[in-house]
Amino acid sequence: QVQLVESGGGLVQPGGSLRLSCAASRSFFFIYDMGWYRQAPGKQRELVATISRGGNINYADSVKGRFTISRDNSKNMVYLQMNSLKPEDTAVYYCKLDASGTYWGQGTQVTVSS
Helix, strand or coil: CCCEEEECCEEECCCCCEEEEEEECCCCCCCCCEEEEEECCCCCCEEEEEECCCCCEEECCCCCCCEEEEEECCCCEEEEEECCCCHHHCEEEEEEEECCCEEECCCEEEEECC
C-alpha cells in the first residue's frame, strides 16, 4: 500500500513562511500530476497548487504570488514553499499524487496566528 507522508507544517505568525514536503513510500514508474490541497474547519477541501510531470503549474488565486510548488521526480517528492502567510491560510494541507492510481497523504496542520 502506498503512503504519502507530509511534513513541515506547524504554527507560524502572519507574514511568516513554511515549507511543506511530501514523500511517497515507494517509487513509481511514472507520476503524472502532484499537488497540494487544503481543508479549513467547516469548509470543503480546495486546490492550492498542482504541478504536472512536465512542469505545468496551477495555483489557486488566493495563493498566487505567495506560494511556490515544486517537485523532484527522481525522489518522488513534491514541495510547497509558503511565504507571506495569512490567518486564512490556516488549514490541514494534503498532498496528492496521480500515478497508477490517485493517492492522498494524511495531512499536516498549518496554523497562522499571532
